[in-house]
Structures are given as structure tokens and as C-alpha cells.
Amino acid sequence: xxxxxxxxxxxxxxxxxxxxxxxxxxxxxxxxxxxxxxxxxxxxxxxxxxxxxxxxxxxxxxxxxxxxxxxxxxxxxxxxxxxxxxxxxxxxxxxxxxxxxxxxxxxxxxxxxxxxxxxxxxxxxxxxxxxxxxxxxxxxxxxxxxxxxxxxxxxxxxxxxxxxxxxxxxxxxxxxxxxxxxxxxxxxxxxxxxxxxxxxxxxxxxxxxxxxxxxxxxxxxxxxxxxxxxxxxxxxxxxxxxxxxxxxxxxxxxxxxxxxxxxxxxxxxxxxxxxxxxxxxxxxxxxxxxxxxxxxxxxxxxxxxxxxxxxxxxxxxxxxxxxxxxxxxxxxxxxxxxxxxxxxxxxxxxxxxxxxx
Amino acid sequence: xxxxxxxxxxxxxxxxxxxxxxxxxxxxxxxxxxxxxxxxxxxxxxxxxxxxxxxxxxxxxxxxxxxxxxxxxxxxxxxxxxxxxxxxxxxxxxxxxxxxxxxxxxxxxxxxxxxxxxxxxxxxxxxxxxxxxxxxxxxxxxxxxxxxxxxxxxxxxxxxxxxxxxxxxxxxxxxxxxxxxxxxxxxxxxxxxxxxxxxxxxxxxxxxxxxxxxxxxxxxxxxxxxxxxxxxxxxxxxxxxxxxxxxxxxxxxxxxxxxxxxxxxxxxxxxxxxxxxxxxxxxxxxxxxxxxxxxxxxxxxxxxxxxxxxxxxxxxxxxxxxxxxx
Ligand SMILES: Cc1ncc(C[n+]2csc(CCOP(=O)(O)OP(=O)(O)O)c2C)c(N)n1
Ligand SMILES: [Mg+2]
Numbered sequence: 001x002x003x004x005x006x007x008x009x010x011x012x013x014x015x016x017x018x019x020x021x022x023x024x025x026x027x028x029x030x031x032x033x034x035x036x037x038x039x040x041x042x043x044x045x046x047x048x049x050x051x052x053x054x055x056x057x058x059x060x061x062x063x064x065x066x067x068x069x070x071x072x073x074x075x076x077x078x079x080x081x082x083x084x085x086x087x088x089x090x091x092x093x094x095x096x097x098x099x100x101x102x103x104x105x106x107x108x109x110x111x112x113x114x115x116x117x118x119x120x121x122x123x124x125x126x127x128x129x130x131x132x133x134x135x136x137x138x139x140x141x142x143x144x145x146x147x148x149x150x151x152x153x154x155x156x157x158x159x160x161x162x163x164x165x166x167x168x169x170x171x172x173x174x175x176x177x178x179x180x181x182x183x184x185x186x187x188x189x190x191x192x193x194x195x196x197x198x199x200x201x202x203x204x205x206x207x208x209x210x211x212x213x214x215x216x217x218x219x220x221x222x223x224x225x226x227x228x229x230x231x232x233x234x235x236x237x238x239x240x241x242x243x244x245x246x247x248x249x250x251x252x253x254x255x256x257x258x259x260x261x262x263x264x265x266x267x268x269x270x271x272x273x274x275x276x277x278x279x280x281x282x283x284x285x286x287x288x289x290x291x292x293x294x295x296x297x298x299x300x301x302x303x304x305x306x307x308x309x310x311x312x313x314x315x316x317x318x319x320x321x322x323x324x325x326x327x328x329x330x331x332x333x334x335x336x337x338x339x340x341x342x343x344x345x346x347x348x349x350x351x352x353x354x355x356x357x
Numbered sequence: 358x359x360x361x362x363x364x365x366x367x368x369x370x371x372x373x374x375x376x377x378x379x380x381x382x383x384x385x386x387x388x389x390x391x392x393x394x395x396x397x398x399x400x401x402x403x404x405x406x407x408x409x410x411x412x413x414x415x416x417x418x419x420x421x422x423x424x425x426x427x428x429x430x431x432x433x434x435x436x437x438x439x440x441x442x443x444x445x446x447x448x449x450x451x452x453x454x455x456x457x458x459x460x461x462x463x464x465x466x467x468x469x470x471x472x473x474x475x476x477x478x479x480x481x482x483x484x485x486x487x488x489x490x491x492x493x494x495x496x497x498x499x500x501x502x503x504x505x506x507x508x509x510x511x512x513x514x515x516x517x518x519x520x521x522x523x524x525x526x527x528x529x530x531x532x533x534x535x536x537x538x539x540x541x542x543x544x545x546x547x548x549x550x551x552x553x554x555x556x557x558x559x560x561x562x563x564x565x566x567x568x569x570x571x572x573x574x575x576x577x578x579x580x581x582x583x584x585x586x587x588x589x590x591x592x593x594x595x596x597x598x599x600x601x602x603x604x605x606x607x608x609x610x611x612x613x614x615x616x617x618x619x620x621x622x623x624x625x626x627x628x629x630x631x632x633x634x635x636x637x638x639x640x641x642x643x644x645x646x647x648x649x650x651x652x653x654x655x656x657x658x659x660x661x662x663x664x665x666x667x668x669x670x671x672x673x674x675x676x677x678x679x680x681x682x683x
Contacts, residue, residue: 061481061660090483112660115484130485131443132415165414167446193415195391201414267390326665329658340624341654348653348665351675 007205009219009251012226015279017287019226027230031294037225038289039303040074041282044094046307047103050314051093051110055260059318060110064091068223068255071281072188074098075228076156076250079236080124083153085146087126087139091188092158099125103310104317113324124153133159133166136185140172143181143239154182154239156232162193164209165201173213173247182239184232185210185247188222190254195267207249215245222252223281253279326352358541364397364534366508367473369542370515371398371435375405381519382427384411384420385437385473394439395475395534417447421472425454428468433519435471440531442485444474448493455524456499467522471515476504477570477620478667479532481660488657489569489621494526495598495630502598503551504528506572508538510555510595517551530570554601556608560590563614563677566605566631568594571618571668578673589677597627605631606638613644614680618668623651645683650676 010025029037048066055063066073073094080086086095093106101123108117109128116127129135139157146153163169164187176183189206191198202209210217220231228250235246253276257264289295330345361369375381383398383405389412392399402410413420417438424434438444444451451472459466478487494502501523505511511529518525541547549555557572558579565575572593579589590608594601609615615635617628628649635647650668658666 062483109483109659112481112483112663114659115656130483131446162415165416165419167416167418193386194394195387195389196412196415200412262394266392323661324659326662329653329655329662329666333655344653351672 007207007219009221010227010231011221011224012230013224013284013288015223015284017284017291019288022227025227025230025234027226029226034285034289035295035299037074037078037229038282038285038295039306040078040094040097041070041225041285042303042307043310044070044074044097045282046311047097047106047314048093050311051107052256052260054107054315054318055110060107060260061112062259062261063110064259065256066091066093068253068276068281069188069190070094071225072222072228072250072252075225076186076232076248079229079232080156081153081236082124083151084236085124085126085139085142085153085155087135087142087155087157088128089132089135089158089160089163090128090130091160092128095158096125099123101125103314104321107314107318108321111318111321113321133163133168135159136163136169136172137175140175140179140181140183143176143183144179146182147179152240154184154236156184156186156236158186158188160193161187161189161191161198161201161206162196163187164206173210173245176245177214180242180244182242183245184235184239185245186232186250187247188250188252190222190252192254192258192268194258194262195264197268205249207247210247215247217247217249219249219251222250223279223284225281225285252281358539360537361508361512361540362535362537363505363508363511363529364395366512366540367397367515367529368399368401369540370512371519372401372404373542374435374516374519375401375409378433378519380431381433381435382409382411383435383437384413384424386413386415386420386439388412388437393437395531397473397529397534398437417443418450421447421450421455421470424470425450425458425468428470429466433469435473435519438472438474440486441474441476441488441490444472444490447472451494451500451524451526452497456497459523460499468524469519469522470524471518471527472524473515473527473529475531475534476528477530477532478657478663479570481663483660484657487660487663489619489652491526491528491597492621492626495627499524500598501525501552501596502528503596504530504569505595506530506533506567506569506593508536509540509547510593512540512542513545513548514551514595517548521551528569533570533573536573552596552599552601554595554604555593556590556604557593558589558591560588560612562588562612563590563616563680564605564608564612565589565591565616565618565673565677566594567591567618568597570620574668574670575618575673578670578677581670582674582677587677600631600634602634602638605635609635609639610642613642614677615643615647616650616673616676616680617647618650618673620652620667622654623649624654626651645680648676648680
């Protein structure tokens with residue numbers, strides 16, 4: 001392959017909902033499994049839309065929408081086994097769904113009631129990481145741990161196209177390669193890092209960077225849930241079997257703003273979004289189900305009703321989320337007592353009491 | 358005179374610096390087309406082009422490291438770090454290279470680089486977006502560290518920082534970006550040296566020492582205290598390294614009491630440095646120990662709790678009361 005060869009893209013389901021073959025990847029899904037993927041996609045989009053609405057109503061400080069990236073997240077997330085460990089950025093609400101993290105727990109960070117909200121070990125899903133790229137090194141270290149304690153799983157780490165420029169991410173590639181760590185680097189290239197298009201980060205398709213580090217890279221249609229599932233499954237299997245890391249570049253699109261505080265009209269043209277809407281990750285699965293008579297209207301209605309209920313439930317539970325008490329600030333900073341902090345806590349409690357009397 | 362917000366004043370200041378000196382460059386994440394997430398560089402790329410206003414790859418160490426190279430080649434980069442919490446990936450380049458290279462070259466190298474950092478809390482943000490990391494840089498010899506608190510200072514100080522032949526860490530109080538005031542952009546007669554502190558309110562009973570976002574808080578506290586007959590002098594330090602000790606000591610010797618206010622945690626914070634210097638130099642004038650009001654010795658809390666973490670008028674007045682209790 002020459003450096004300027006056109007990038008190859010693994011696709012198993014076209015935007016029109018046609019199943020296509022790929023020489024290296026295939027997937028055999030029962031109708032039930034396809035319906036289940038469809039349900040996942042619809043429900044996580046609904047969670048996301050609800051969160052955006054909650055932010056608009058002042059219930060969340062900010063929200064980072066996954067709109068458009070559902071297939072990349074559900075496909076890769078459903079490729080994980082219970083033993084696998086996932087390290088997300090701040091946008092992996094779909095992966096969180098696959099790891100059985102209660103959606104309301106995702107809201108805590110964005111509502112400003114906590115910095116995390118779930119126990120990573122309980123879900124094999126690490127906390128969200130806001131500092132771009134940091135988690136890639138944690139993930140490689142975790143994978144090195146699996147190598148050393150004889151665990152069964154592999155590790156997957158999520159990051160963005162922008163993150164691919166960070167030193168930490170490049171160091172994580174070196175580490176993973178040198179130690180042949182059981183890890184999958186899952187880069188969602190959603191074409192944008194806030195206002196900067198991918199051209200500001202890379203002159204070559206991102207998946208090709210892997211070659212230089214000594215492990216395989218593959219670009220997958222990030223809006224194709226079948227392909228994302230197949231490619232990630234294979235990469236995780238390779239990792240578990242001792243074949244080391246893989247970089248997966250999920251080629252997708254951030255359909256919404258970077259976050260609810262961003263205004264993408266300042267830096268990108270509307271026609272780009274329109275073009276990507278035709279590649280919607282959910283519509284193609286729906287078309288596939290319809291065409292092949294794997295689901296009827298009753299099924300689609302039921303999923304919609306479930307999404308409606310999930311949204312309403314999330315809304316209610318978000319608003320009901322209790323505010324932290326001021327004293328919570330002093331908790332968990334250290335694992336055991338700490339003189340100065342304890343003094344500050346006592347003094348501040350006394351200070352607050354002064355207002356009550 | 359024009360009325361400018363603090364962010365627009367910075368923008369106008371940078372624009373002026375770019376017009377005056379073709380070697381001045383702007384670089385950072387999203388500073389070009391978007392004009393920065395706070396719009397501080399709004400319109401500059403449109404007017405000065407992509408060679409002078411550079412949307413960089415997403416890597417803070419890269420931003421500072423390449424700025425050093427550009428400076429070696431005679432340019433004067435003004436680097437934006439998008440949020441305070443993201444300066445740490447650049448800490449290596451700032452602390453090990455930027456701060457020390459000129460001295461290693463026995464003065465043969467100058468690194469006229471400005472690192473702009475929106476700092477502080479109070480905007481309801483998620484973690485790493487509300488930090489006050491000034492102490493790390495004050496602690497590092499070779500860096501000038503300044504903080505603006507109002508539009509006029511923002512306008513003049515950013516230009517002075519760009520003109521300085523030393524690296525300057527330039528803190529911008531993000532929750533004050535939208536504060537408005539009159540700025541005289543037509544003359545430089547009113548400019549004070551950017552390493553000089555300013556007495557922003559005269560008083561006789563106690564000196565409040567603040568910088569950046571806390572200056573406004575202290576001024577409000579002084580107004581409230583005046584109603585109760587207590588006269589507070591408020592000093593906007595503006596420069597944290599070097600420190601304008603002359604003005605600080607003069608004020609404290611007059612009032613006999615000093616309270617330092619900053620958002621950064623008190624532990625190992627700049628208040629400790631001030632307290633030590635004041636105690637050494639004004640010992641016989643002090644009626645009470647120098648007291649500090651600042652963030653707690655905890656990570657910056659989730660935003661629902663930030664009003665507890667951040668010093669406010671009540672906590673400043675409480676400290677003043679305690680100072681009078683000695
Ligand atoms: C170290 C660091 N620098 C800057 C930021 C501010 N920031 C938040 S998201 C973002 C862009 C990230 O782009 P990408 O990696 O493509 O992920 P996406 O948001 O598109 O999912 C930036 C610059 C940050 N969070 N961390
Ligand atoms: Mg991106």
C-alpha cells in the first residue's frame with residue numbers, strides 16, 4: 001500500500017440498508033440480534049436528546065452529544081465481553097449503555113453534582129476523562145496489568161480525532177506496541193475537534209498511523225453498526241490471543257455541536273451535515289430490518305415507546321438528583337485522615353453554622 | 358474612550374500588538390476560525406491570516422514547544438491554553454524549557470512568549486475548567502506571571518506582556534470576561550508598568566490583597582464594610598512574579614492588617630508567599646497575622662459546590678473580622 005493510496009473503509013451495511021461483503025470481516029447476526037442493536041441505537045439517541053433538552057432547561061451545565069456516533073459506540077460496545085475493560089472520553093454514552101451504567105449516572109458530571117458517578121470496576125467502564133488523551137495511557141497500563149495477572153479480557157480505549165495529536169496518545173501507542181499489550185485503540189474520527197477539522201490534526205488517514213508504531217490499523221464505517229461490531233470483535237479477539245494492539249478508526253460525524261455551549265455555524269457549512277444525515281447510523285438498520293422483513297411496525301413502535309419512557313424517566317430522575325452537601329467537597333480526597341483538610345472541614349462547618357443561627 | 362468587555366479589551370490589545378509588530382503570532386486550539394472558545398481572538402485570523410493566527414493541532418506541549426522554536430527564529434508567539442486545567446500537558450515545556458533556556462544561553466536567547474490562560478471558577482463548568490494554577494508558575498524562576506482583573510488592564514497588560522522579552526504567563530479571569538468598562542485605546546499615557554500593583558480602593562483599617570477574579574470580590578467586600586464603618590484598602594497585585602512589594606508593604610504598614618484573597622487553594626498558595634514577605638518586612642506594624650482566604654485543600658469541586666469553594670464577600674468579611682479579633 002502506498003502512502004497516498006485511497007483509504008479503505010470496512011463496511012457491511014450501506015447507508016441504504018444493503019448488506020455488503022468484505023473480504024476480511026464478516027458478521028453473522030440473528031434477526032433477534034439485529035433488532036437488539038437497533039433498539040440500542042434508538043435508546044442511546046433518546047438518552048442523548050433528553051440530555052440536550054435537560055441542558056436547555058438549565059438542568060445540566062453542559063452536555064457533550066453523541067448524535068451521529070451511535071453506531072460506532074454501540075457496535076464497539078456490544079463487541080465487549082464482561083471481562084473486557086473500557087476507557088471512555090466524555091462522549092461515550094452509548095458505550096456506557098452497553099456496560100449497563102444507569103444513564104442517570106452519566107448526568108452527574110454534567111449537572112455538577114459529582115466528578116464521576118459510578119464505580120468503574122462494577123461495570124468494567126472507567127470514569128469519563130475530560131483531559132484530552134490521558135486515558136489512553138491508563139488503558140495501556142491496565143492492559144499490561146491483564147498481561148501480568150493472567151486475566152481473560154482485553155482493554156478498549158476511546159479517543160477522538162483531535163486527541164490523536166496529543167503526546168499521551170502517541171506515547172500510549174509506543175507502550176502498547178513495545179509491550180504487545182492486549183488493547184484496542186478505538187478512535188472515533190467525527191471529523192471535528194471543536195472547530196478544527198481533521199486536516200488540522202493529520203495529513204494521512206488516522207488508521208495508517210498505526211503502521212508506524214508497529215501494529216495494524218483499520219478504518220471502519222463508523223455509522224455502520226455491523227462493521228463496527230465485526231471489526232472491534234476481531235481486534236479484541238486478537239488482543240486476547242496475544243496478538244497485541246489494533247487501532248480502529250471509526251469514520252463518523254459529529255452531527256451536533258461539540259457541546260451544548262458550542263455554535264458550529266461559526267465554523268462549518270450546513271451542507272456537510274446534510275450529506276452526513278444521509279448516512280445516518282440508525283436509518284440504515286431500520287431499512288435493513290424492513291427490507292428483509294425482520295421486524296414489523298409493531299416492533300418499531302414498541303422501541304419508540306420504550307425510548308419515550310426511558311426519556312421521561314431520565315428527565316424525572318435527573319431533576320430529582322439530590323445536590324451534594326457542602327461537606328461532600330472534603331470527602332475522598334485522601335484515603336485516611338489528613339490534618340489540614342480535617343481542620344478546614346471543621347472550620348468550614350462552623351462557619352456555615354454561623355449563618356443558621 | 359470606548360466601552361469594552363474584558364475579553365474584547367484583550368482582543369483589541371492583541372490586534373494592536375499584531376499591527377505594531379509583524380512578528381507577533383497567535384497560536385492555540387480553536388483560536389482561528391472560531392476565535393477561541395471565549396472569543397478572545399475573534400476576527401484576528403480573518404484580518405491577519407492563517408500564518409499569523411494559527412489553529413494548532415490539539416496538543417498543549419506542542420503549542421509551547423513550537424512557540425519556543427518560533428521565538429528562537431525571532432517571532433513573538435502569543436499562545437492560548439484553552440482552559441487552566443489544560444496547561445499541565447504543557448508544563449514540561451514551560452517549566453523545563455521556556456523558563457530556563459534564556460538563562461542557560463547567558464542571555465543570548467530571548468523567548469518573548471506569552472502564555473494566555475483563562476483561569477478560575479464561577480462559570481458552572483465541569484472539572485479542569487475552573488482551576489487557578491498560578492502557584493506552579495510563580496514557583497518557577499524565569500517566568501513573569503501576571504493577572505488582569507478589568508478591561509483597561511487587560512488591554513494594556515496584554516500589550517506589555519507581548520512587548521516583554523521574557524516569557525509571560527498571563528492569567529485571564531474567565532468569569533470576568535463579560536465585565537464592561539471604559540478603555541482609552543487612543544493613548545498609552547495612562548498605562549502603568551505591568552509589574553506594578555495598583556491601589557484600586559483607598560482605605561485605612563485593613564489591606565485586601567487580590568488579583569484576577571478576586572479583585573472585584575474584594576471591592577464589593579470593601580463597599581459592604583464601609584457601610585459598617587470599616588475602611589478597607591484594596592490592592593490589585595496585577596503582577597505575581599515579580600511582586601510589587603513596595604506598594605504592598607506601604608499599604609500594610611499604614612493599615613496594620615492584611616488579608617490575602619485568591620481562588621487557588623490556600624495550601625502552598627500565593628497567599629503564603631505574601632504572608633511570609635509581609636511578616637518579614639512589616640512585622641512591627643502588624644496588628645494581626647496576615648490571613649488568607651482561598652480555595653480549600655481539595656480538588657476544585659463539582660460546580661454545584663463551587664460557591665462554597667470560591668471566596669465570596671462573606672468569607673472575605675469573615676476573615677477581616679478575624680483580623681480585627683487579634
Ligand atoms: C488537554 C486538553 N486540551 C484541551 C481540551 C479542550 N477540549 C475539549 S474537547 C476538545 C476537542 C476534542 O476533539 P476530539 O478529540 O476530536 O474529540 P470529540 O470532542 O470530537 O469527540 C478540546 C480541544 C481538553 N479537554 N483537554
Ligand atoms: Mg472529534
